[in-house]
Amino acid sequence: MNRILFTKTGRAVFISHLDLMRTMQRAFIRAGVRIGHTEGFNPHPYMNFALPLSLGVESRCELMEFKLEEETALSALPARLNGVLPEGIEVLEAYASNTKFKYIKWLDIEAHLFYYNEVQPAAELAAFFARPELVMEKRTKRQTASVDIKPLIASLTVEDVSPGEALLTARLSAQEPSLSPAQLLEAVRQLAPALAPGHVRTRRLEVFDKDMNIFR
Amino acid sequence: MDAELERILLKVQKPARYTGGEYNQIIKDKAEVDLRMAFCFPDTYEIGMSNLGLQILYGAINARPGMWCERCFAPWGDMEEEMRRAHIPLYALESGDPLTEFDALGFSLGYEMAYTSVLNMLDLAGIPVRSADRKSLTPLIFAGGTSCVNPEPMADFLDLCAIGEGEELDVEILELLRRAKREDWDKPRFLRAAARIPGVYVPSLYEPAYNGDGTLKCVARREDAPERVTKRIIEDMDSAFYPTKAIVPSTEIVHDRVVLELFRGCVRGCRFCQAGFVYRPVRRHSVDFLLEKARAALESSGYEEITLSSLSTSDFKGLPELTDGLLEWCEPRKISLSLPSLRADNFSMSLMERVQKVRKSGLTFAPEAGSQRLRDVINKNVTEEALLNSCRIAFEGGWNTLKLYFMLGLPTETDEDVLAIARLAEQVLHTWREHAANKSRGVKITVSTSMFVPKPHTPFQWEAQVGVEEYLRRVRLLRDAINSRSIVYNWHEPHVSLIEAALSRGDRRMGAVIEEVWKNGGRLDSWTDYFSMERWLDAFRASGLDPDFYAARERGADELFPWDLIDVGVSRRYLARERAEAYAGRVTPDCRVKCMGCGANCLLKRGGCDE
Numbered sequence A: 001m002n003r004i005l006f007t008k009t010g011r012a013v014f015i016s017h018l019d020l021m022r023t024m025q026r027a028f029i030r031a032g033v034r035i036g037h038t039e040g041f042n043p044h045p046y047m048n049f050a051l052p053l054s055l056g057v058e059s060r061c062e063l064m065e066f067k068l069e070e071e072t073a074l075s076a077l078p079a080r081l082n083g084v085l086p087e088g089i090e091v092l093e094a095y096a097s098n099t100k101f102k103y104i105k106w107l108d109i110e111a112h113l114f115y116y117n118e119v120q121p122a123a124e125l126a127a128f129f130a131r132p133e134l135v136m137e138k139r140t141k142r143q144t145a146s147v148d149i150k151p152l153i154a155s156l157t158v159e160d161v162s163p164g165e166a167l168l169t170a171r172l173s174a175q176e177p178s179l180s181p182a183q184l185l186e187a188v189r190q191l192a193p194a195l196a197p198g199h200v201r202t203r204r205l206e207v208f209d210k211d212m213n214i215f216r
Numbered sequence B: 001m002d003a004e005l006e007r008i009l010l011k012v013q014k015p016a017r018y019t020g021g022e023y024n025q026i027i028k029d030k031a032e033v034d035l036r037m038a039f040c041f042p043d044t045y046e047i048g049m050s051n052l053g054l055q056i057l058y059g060a061i062n063a064r065p066g067m068w069c070e071r072c073f074a075p076w077g078d079m080e081e082e083m084r085r086a087h088i089p090l091y092a093l094e095s096g097d098p099l100t101e102f103d104a105l106g107f108s109l110g111y112e113m114a115y116t117s118v119l120n121m122l123d124l125a126g127i128p129v130r131s132a133d134r135k136s137l138t139p140l141i142f143a144g145g146t147s148c149v150n151p152e153p154m155a156d157f158l159d160l161c162a163i164g165e166g167e168e169l170d171v172e173i174l175e176l177l178r179r180a181k182r183e184d185w186d187k188p189r190f191l192r193a194a195a196r197i198p199g200v201y202v203p204s205l206y207e208p209a210y211n212g213d214g215t216l217k218c219v220a221r222r223e224d225a226p227e228r229v230t231k232r233i234i235e236d237m238d239s240a241f242y243p244t245k246a247i248v249p250s251t252e253i254v255h256d257r258v259v260l261e262l263f264r265g266c267v268r269g270c271r272f273c274q275a276g277f278v279y280r281p282v283r284r285h286s287v288d289f290l291l292e293k294a295r296a297a298l299e300s301s302g303y304e305e306i307t308l309s310s311l312s313t314s315d316f317k318g319l320p321e322l323t324d325g326l327l328e329w330c331e332p333r334k335i336s337l338s339l340p341s342l343r344a345d346n347f348s349m350s351l352m353e354r355v356q357k358v359r360k361s362g363l364t365f366a367p368e369a370g371s372q373r374l375r376d377v378i379n380k381n382v383t384e385e386a387l388l389n390s391c392r393i394a395f396e397g398g399w400n401t402l403k404l405y406f407m408l409g410l411p412t413e414t415d416e417d418v419l420a421i422a423r424l425a426e427q428v429l430h431t432w433r434e435h436a437a438n439k440s441r442g443v444k445i446t447v448s449t450s451m452f453v454p455k456p457h458t459p460f461q462w463e464a465q466v467g468v469e470e471y472l473r474r475v476r477l478l479r480d481a482i483n484s485r486s487i488v489y490n491w492h493e494p495h496v497s498l499i500e501a502a503l504s505r506g507d508r509r510m511g512a513v514i515e516e517v518w519k520n521g522g523r524l525d526s527w528t529d530y531f532s533m534e535r536w537l538d539a540f541r542a543s544g545l546d547p548d549f550y551a552a553r554e555r556g557a558d559e560l561f562p563w564d565l566i567d568v569g570v571s572r573r574y575l576a577r578e579r580a581e582a583y584a585g586r587v588t589p590d591c592r593v594k595c596m597g598c599g600a601n602c603l604l605k606r607g608g609c610d611e
């Protein structure tokens, strides 16, 4: 399968997942690259994203796989696409791969935490995440369940950047089950409300397989 | 991006509407820009970005060195609330800079119900809404668009109005403003100079006076202001700016496709139709030009749909060549072609087949009136036979949903005419029974009615609107006459039409009403989510004005109209004659059959209309 690795930063973080599909589709057309269609009754262009990204989250490690209708040099693709993509979406690499998205297991993220007062919360946050278990109410579509998210955190560090601002870096379970940065901070809100930030800016950094190798 | 803005964007619906950054947006280096304009659309992003005029003017202005045109839309209520709470002033999408930093804000006024949003946008930007309260030269607040054919209701708020087509005119206004800035003119000096540009109307140079009965008595003007302002047009369409690098939104909008404008104006003279008169005369693009631009626009956008857009698309002379040429290009690329606003009379099998090859969408016909008598009155030159013939072709071709649009309250309408709508729908259903290609799927015929709004610069500009009660009585009459389950009847709510009628033929005193409505929370009034009839009625009362004086009053033959100082090319004498013909039930041939001397040819340098 063909893949692109791309970033989503700046204003593009507000492009929703559904809109991103349309945006990519159009960018391929503008670049003159024809995407292959699915087989079956209602053929549509085949493109598939790993780990749908929430609105407002930046990423340096988005992956999309796609079929090609005709032979196309993958090495030239980043330059062709970058000329026709909206601001904030940049293709870093295009390559063929035989891995599957379901092999993605871990995700590195960083989150800038902004507080309304001049706190220095790093030490307390680190202590909070060092608890032996972190049982939170996790809401799914229909029900809420109590989950211990501790096993879903492979590593986590926090540092104070300036009064009122801290930087949290973590490696979280990417899927089955997933722990999103939003859920991680929801745990803080539920279990240690005094440490909850006012505003958070989150960024995905890298994806890994179960053996902690970078996934491509 | 500002952290505070980022924070609120995460709280509102569809934030991509407020970020900019789309493909093909134009970013310029501020160091090389000496004139900044914001194209302001007083409705949502989704509506505004679907507007062809925006894409044209954005491209035309940005084509000028040193000028940077950006975009700004009305935020939806949730965003407005957050912006006000966080003290974030209204900003333009490209740079994110607040509107107060711009030299000019140009509002697009396509429909009257957007007026309150203009005030709200100014206020959100921290700019006084009244022209008289803005002393400095910039930001200059001006407007253009169809509604400006009667600029008076918005006269208190606008520094100037650009009448007619803006490609050249807007640039001339901005060039003058650039000079005024450079030479440090004050605002009055600039406005006096601007008034000398053909097509510019400066409201503050005119002073209306009224008779005891409320009608307009006279309009005093400063001696250097023109007596009448004549609309500007683009004479040679193929040499004017054409947008082939349209901004491609990153989020879904109303018309998410390439819109190909074939021609301006309309050869028909339906007597109710403001667009048909104010865009005269017809000026068209050549087929070769259109084919080239269509390809360029599709390639640069990546859109997979193209639609042909004009007032009466099926009247375009080169339509068969154009559709053939387009399909040749589109089909292998899986791009679909759509044709809106087909007329029921010259709807041909071959045309339909051409479109059908790629995609079959719903079909809409607008006979406007149910009886032949009334169709003659309004000069809608479509016969029942032609309509049914078109329906037959459609049903044979496999279509099984059809929409029929009508107006209730047209001049001279009787109950007989209303009931004729039901009969016509029955006839269409009968045609389906006789000719449907596949009857097992059933058929759905939708009949829609709206209350007729008499508009300035049309033969019906003297007419009274029927009123809400009478409209609803006619709705009930029609509803009771429709008995088939295959025919669905939808009627539009009449209150908006009443306000629209009052605003469209309003005078300068209407400004007080608009301001009062806005002060009481009015904005985005074309949305049922926001429109409040009570708010409008309260505002009329508070301003000492009666909506019926504007909407439901028949004007005297010689009454002076607020919009008489705008010359759209068609003479008042011609409109009066057309009105008389309407009452006589006589039709007027279209411009191709015979020129009836409406006067619009005088707008052309070459002197005569060639259609």
Ligand code: SF4
Pocket: B266, B267, B268, B269, B270, B273, B274, B275, B276, B277, B311, B312
């Ligand atoms: S055909 Fe009639 S209704 Fe349509 S645009 Fe022309 S004049 Fe108006």
Ligand code: SF4
Pocket: B280, B281, B282, B591, B594, B595, B596, B597, B598, B599, B600, B601, B602, B609
């Ligand atoms: S001048 Fe004659 S041909 Fe031209 S728009 Fe008027 S009626 Fe039609």
